[in-house]
Amino acid sequence: MPNTDRISKPTSRRMSLYLRVLQSQLDMQTNSISSKQLGAQTGVKDAQVRKDLACFGSLGRPGVGYRTHDLHQALLCLLGMDQTWKTVLVGAGNIGRALLAYPRFRNEGFDFVAAFDQEKKTVGKRIAGLVIQPMSELKKSVKQNKVQLGLIAVPPDAAVQVAQCLVDAGIRGILNFAPKRLDLPSGIAVVNVDFTDALEQLAFEIRLSNNDIKVMK
Amino acid sequence: MPNTDRISKPTSRRMSLYLRVLQSQLDMQTNSISSKQLGAQTGVKDAQVRKDLACFGSLGRPGVGYRTHDLHQALLCLLGMDQTWKTVLVGAGNIGRALLAYPRFRNEGFDFVAAFDQEKKTVGKRIAGLVIQPMSELKKSVKQNKVQLGLIAVPPDAAVQVAQCLVDAGIRGILNFAPKRLDLPSGIAVVNVDFTDALEQLAFEIRLSNNDIKVMK
DNA sequence: GATTGTGAAGAGCTTCACAGCT
């Protein structure tokens, strides 16, 4: 039983990285993995890896490392990948449709039970096995199916309203692809994925390495 | 002329948030904005906003705030949005096609000059005004067009190879949508966008707020 | 009166280094 109080955000992000390494290692029949190896494959220092994994108690064995199977199980459980998460998609535009079809989501326990869109043209179409429903059905569907997660892939102006609707319907967490800040009650988890943000970071970093930021009027 | 030495990663991320607020404010003819207002709309404390903006020198006026126009210009410039970035897409699957069609990219100065895919079925198709080319053309095209940015949206196993190819062709930065760590020479900027990561963070946060992490064998 | 810019304090994260275990 991990001491979750001490798991910081940076740590939980790295946990995802460790999990990914473990998943590729499991196929290869490796019995153990050391903090050094894990670190090398994730770009993290070995001491940091050990600190991160300390929340699992004494999982590693000195002189050997961590049993891959046990560590994999522990990470799956910690990151909530040992259960199925009922999920809905709101917004079936280009991005939304790509997300619906993203095979990795289904493989990792995210079960899309419904998808919604405002456009009459889109409603009724079948994508990745789901028929797109009108927004008017959203609240009812989330409640009835006890959906826990919502993916928001609508234009920024609609995002706040959609989020509120999901929260009213009893959702627990939102993955937000709209470039818009969602100010939701505590108790509702929000993770933002913002493509423009990411590209701006990239442009900024390139300029930094160029020593190129001079023009500032 | 900002002192870029002191701009930390957390700060540059928030700069993107400030820029977004400014862009919506500009339309509304507001002359000035205070650190308090900026903070309220981004979820950042006012003192933090002022510290972040300190790299621009004395841009703000005590008692008044920051002139929206000047701040907007400064942020555009800092984040590299005052120029056009020649960009290629590698991988024209569901995600790749959605990215090509994402209108925000074009609006913010990212100019897609070419797109590539391995699948013969996909090559030759026209998406968002671009004809998908075979991978064999990638290196030549990047060199000839002096492309600076690459978007990688290929399966994880192919990502490393594609990245190497882009680097060899002289690219400056990579936005990586493949769930795979890219270990590239310093001087090449990499920003990762990992959907599975994001969903794992969400699942983890929900469990945290549930106080639900008990089972750990 | 309102707001900036910033030194100093506070909080948090990472790295070091080593005792202790296998």
Add this chain to the structure above:
DNA sequence: AGCTGTGAAGCTCTTCACAATC
């Protein structure tokens, strides 16, 4: 010998608080 777990040191980021400015 090799590796973990961890206290302590070092570093970075955030928040506070207030003099200076408009």
